[in-house]
Amino acid sequence: MLNISPIFNAMMRNKSSIILIVMQIALTLAIVSNAAFIIKERIDTMQRDSGLPETQLIGFDVYFYDDAVNIANQLLLDQQKLLEVPGVIEATPINQIPLSGSGDSWSFRNQLETDGAISSGAGVFIGNYNIADVFGHTIAQGRNFRPDEFVIRDNNGNVPKVTIITQALADELFPESNAVGKFIYSTDIPIQVIGIIDKMQGSWVHSSLVEKTALMPMINVKQFMRFIVRIEPKEVNQVIASVQELLLALENRRVVSPAETLIEKKERSYQSDKLMTNMLVVIITVLVFITALGIAGMTIFNVNRRQKQIGTRRALGASRMEIQRYFMTESALIAGLGIVIGVVLALVLNNYLMTYFSATSLSLNYIVTTIVGIVLVIEFAVFWPARKASMISPAIATRSV
Amino acid sequence: MFSYYLQLAAKSLKSTPITTLLMVLAIACGIGISMTALTLNHMTGTNPIPEKSSQLFAVQLQSSGKTSEWPTSDNVPFQIAYQDATNLMRVMPKYKHTAMYKTGFSVRTLEPKFAPLLRTARVTTRHFFSMFNVKFLYGAPWSEKVDENPTLQVVINQDLNNKLFGGGDNTGKEIFLDDKTYQIVGIIEPWHPKPKFYDLNNGSFQSTEQLFIPLVLSSTYELPSFGNNNGWKDERNNTFKDKLASEVLWLQYWAELPDAEAKEHFQQFLTGYVDEQKKLARFERDDARAVLRNVQQWLDYNEVVGDDSYVLVAVSFMFLTVCLVNSIGLLLAKFLRSAPSVGVRRALGASKGQVFSQHLVEVGLLGLIGGLLGLVFAYLGLTLLKNNFAGFDFVATMDMVMFLSAPVIAICATVLAGVYPAWRVCNTLPSIYLKTQ
Numbered sequence: 001m002l003n004i005s006p007i008f009n010a011m012m013r014n015k016s017s018i019i020l021i022v023m024q025i026a027l028t029l030a031i032v033s034n035a036a037f038i039i040k041e042r043i044d045t046m047q048r049d050s051g052l053p054e055t056q057l058i059g060f061d062v063y064f065y066d067d068a069v070n071i072a073n074q075l076l077l078d079q080q081k082l083l084e085v086p087g088v089i090e091a092t093p094i095n096q097i098p099l100s101g102s103g104d105s106w107s108f109r110n111q112l113e114t115d116g117a118i119s120s121g122a123g124v125f126i127g128n129y130n131i132a133d134v135f136g137h138t139i140a141q142g143r144n145f146r147p148d149e150f151v152i153r154d155n156n157g158n159v160p161k162v163t164i165i166t167q168a169l170a171d172e173l174f175p176e177s178n179a180v181g182k183f184i185y186s187t188d189i190p191i192q193v194i195g196i197i198d199k200m201q202g203s204w205v206h207s208s209l210v211e212k213t214a215l216m217p218m219i220n221v222k223q224f225m226r227f228i229v230r231i232e233p234k235e236v237n238q239v240i241a242s243v244q245e246l247l248l249a250l251e252n253r254r255v256v257s258p259a260e261t262l263i264e265k266k267e268r269s270y271q272s273d274k275l276m277t278n279m280l281v282v283i284i285t286v287l288v289f290i291t292a293l294g295i296a297g298m299t300i301f302n303v304n305r306r307q308k309q310i311g312t313r314r315a316l317g318a319s320r321m322e323i324q325r326y327f328m329t330e331s332a333l334i335a336g337l338g339i340v341i342g343v344v345l346a347l348v349l350n351n352y353l354m355t356y357f358s359a360t361s362l363s364l365n366y367i368v369t370t371i372v373g374i375v376l377v378i379e380f381a382v383f384w385p386a387r388k389a390s391m392i393s394p395a396i397a398t399r400s401v
Numbered sequence: 402m403f404s405y406y407l408q409l410a411a412k413s414l415k416s417t418p419i420t421t422l423l424m425v426l427a428i429a430c431g432i433g434i435s436m437t438a439l440t441l442n443h444m445t446g447t448n449p450i451p452e453k454s455s456q457l458f459a460v461q462l463q464s465s466g467k468t469s470e471w472p473t474s475d476n477v478p479f480q481i482a483y484q485d486a487t488n489l490m491r492v493m494p495k496y497k498h499t500a501m502y503k504t505g506f507s508v509r510t511l512e513p514k515f516a517p518l519l520r521t522a523r524v525t526t527r528h529f530f531s532m533f534n535v536k537f538l539y540g541a542p543w544s545e546k547v548d549e550n551p552t553l554q555v556v557i558n559q560d561l562n563n564k565l566f567g568g569g570d571n572t573g574k575e576i577f578l579d580d581k582t583y584q585i586v587g588i589i590e591p592w593h594p595k596p597k598f599y600d601l602n603n604g605s606f607q608s609t610e611q612l613f614i615p616l617v618l619s620s621t622y623e624l625p626s627f628g629n630n631n632g633w634k635d636e637r638n639n640t641f642k643d644k645l646a647s648e649v650l651w652l653q654y655w656a657e658l659p660d661a662e663a664k665e666h667f668q669q670f671l672t673g674y675v676d677e678q679k680k681l682a683r684f685e686r687d688d689a690r691a692v693l694r695n696v697q698q699w700l701d702y703n704e705v706v707g708d709d710s711y712v713l714v715a716v717s718f719m720f721l722t723v724c725l726v727n728s729i730g731l732l733l734a735k736f737l738r739s740a741p742s743v744g745v746r747r748a749l750g751a752s753k754g755q756v757f758s759q760h761l762v763e764v765g766l767l768g769l770i771g772g773l774l775g776l777v778f779a780y781l782g783l784t785l786l787k788n789n790f791a792g793f794d795f796v797a798t799m800d801m802v803m804f805l806s807a808p809v810i811a812i813c814a815t816v817l818a819g820v821y822p823a824w825r826v827c828n829t830l831p832s833i834y835l836k837t838q
Binding site for chain 1: 790792
């Protein structure tokens with residue numbers, strides 16, 4: 001009923017332009033499915049839950065340059081004064097800002113002896129005993145820090161005695177039992193796990209350690225310190241604008257960097273992923289557009305070239321619908337061929353990306369979705385030229401043949 | 402003849418404005434996107450010191466523990482320990498070589514009202530400047546004596562000189578770095594190697610430091626590292642002195658070795674040093690060794706050009722292929738439609754070769770227009786990238802190579818694409834078209 005055989009015969013009379021369209025469809029399918037897959041992967045990475053109220057948290061650096069300043073006392077005073085600022089919910093001096101791309105990681109073991117121990121790196125956030133509250137965490141298991149557990153580490157060798165860790169770190173170090181109450185070891189220092197939080201991303205968003213995080217109630221006194229502050233959403237901009245001045249008024253023998261929300265830090269950390277997705281989105285969009293225009297152009301050309309034949313068919317009794325269906329079927333056949341080759345190409349390209357560029361295996365969903373999209377675009381592109389063909393008057397057949 | 406063909410080509414392109422527009426746009430999009438991706442790739446991988454690339458060597462030591470793992474292809478750490486750095490500077494032969502690391506200071510003039518600036522600084526020896534071709538605007542590096550006896554001297558760059566003093570020759574003046582006064586001995590010209598090959602630890606396109614101070618001050622004034630500090634050994638480092646004596650890896654080391662002989666000589670010395678440390682049981686690995694890499698090797702080893710960049714280039718060139726296939730199809734259609742007039746010209750005596758080259762000229766003209774428009778697209782693309790991605794302002798800039806290659810690639814690609822349609826049309830049999838007219 002679709003009369004595939006005469007359509008096929010007609011196609012074989014014009015092989016080169018058919019081959020070109022088939023190639024174009026195949027390449028488009030291979031590129032679009034792989035690019036869409038990469039885009040989806042990157043977007044998923046960027047949209048992971050960081051476990052942090054990013055819009056409400058701000059961070060900034062404080063650099064002390066005068067030996068005469070008692071840094072620990074000053075930081076505690078700063079904290080107290082920050083808490084008095086309208087809109088500020090919690091604040092603590094800290095060693096690193098999450099999602100910022102810069103910070104400290106320590107190595108932990110699940111037992112004192114190195115032989116047979118499970119060890120894992122983890123981003124370590126050290127601040128006042130309220131550090132879990134600053135990040136807005138609820139303690140899923142165990143308890144929060146107590147004020148008396150807070151220590152100040154100067155060159156005195158003080159070490160933290162307790163820690164709250166993320167579920168991800170707990171699962172890594174204690175795969176078979178509950179971590180609460182257990183000790184983890186940094187070199188030979190035992191630190192007791194007193195609580196577990198569900199999730200908190202560390203400083204390096206592309207690291208395998210990103211969700212392995214530990215909190216500790218300590219100030220490790222250095223010239224270069226940071227602050228993290230949680231603020232009521234409405235007051236964020238106001239606090240950012242005033243915080244530098246406030247701290248310098250308290251002690252001006254230091255440099256205070258402009259404050260930034262974690263959203264801004266996060267955007268910078270994901271900059272290369274965003275660049276990649278933007279480039280690929282542009283490529284896909286233009287590619288689909290060009291392919292559609294190309295196919296439409298070819299069909300118009302074919303319609304024009306076959307005007308007389310079409311007129312003859314119409315004169316011999318073919319309906320308009322039949323003419324239109326002829327071109328739609330022809331393009332469907334071409335698309336089918338292009339899709340078969342395109343699927344193979346897509347898998348080859350994915351395999352190449354996996355071999356050389358640590359890509360992951362292309363999920364079939366992407367190929368299927370791309371195929372549906374391409375078929376729709378092609379039929380849409382062919383619809384108008386085919387309609388135009390069906391408008392050709394049978395009288396053309398009678399002219400000058 | 403060529404100009405006549407060019408006229409014919411222009412006429413032919415004008416006669417089918419929509420097809421021409423489609424083809425030009427397709428080529429321009431293909432060129433625009435692939436040039437954008439290629440520029441990012443090319444600029445990221447540019448060798449910032451080509452004139453000395455093969456004479457400057459990064460020194461690495463496999464000094465870590467038996468089970469230590471490093472994110473490098475040969476599992477050798479990027480940096481070295483302070484004790485190795487000082488040992489090497491003492492025992493290595495006459496060639497220029499230097500250890501270095503990044504620190505930071507608050508910087509003020511002696512003017513009490515001056516609001517302090519936080520700036521990174523490079524702690525190194527005077528060889529740094531001549532090794533890396535750093536030019537001085539005023540003054541000179543500190544003297545050899547200063548490299549041995551702690552003296553508070555500093556070299557600053559022009560930006561900082563402008564910021565502190567509003568420019569001019571300020572050598573001899575003093576500035577505060579933290580709470581100590583340093584004497585300015587030199588001011589360097591703008592120097593921004595990208596990638597920042599001599600220290601790639603905190604990102605390949607970090608800005609260069611604005612201050613340079615003698616390494617010998619490090620232990621006296623306990624200047625902390627602002628860069629990466631990689632510990633692998635179970636050791637407690639409570640004080641800065643502990644850190645200096647520890648196995649923590651946090652310094653970079655570079656040597657200038659003018660020829661193969663020098664490299665061989667230096668490598669021998671390094672091997673001797675490693676053997677000595679092995680005997681002392683400090684280097685515990687069986688594969689403890691020293692590795693030298695020149696600048697280009699060092700950039701490749703550090704994978705300065707990331708996977709993403711190559712994937713983008715591959716995908717964008719596939720995209721260009723689709724654009725060209727698209728244009729071949731349109732060209733074929735267009736040329737075959739003009740077959741009747743070609744038939745007439747053939748019958749009037751035009752040779753196959755003439756018809757062929759006439760059509761290739763038309764394709765070439767198309768490629769040139771598409772390529773130039775593509776260059777505009779690439780420029781727009783790169784400008785968009787620069788404005789939206791703060792970290793890409795350097796790599797999203799076309800250098801001369803990129804600027805010239807865009808039209809060349811466009812013309813070559815379209816001419817290649819045009820060969821088949823032109824060949825098809827020049828094989829037109831004149832008789833077919835003459836019959837029905």
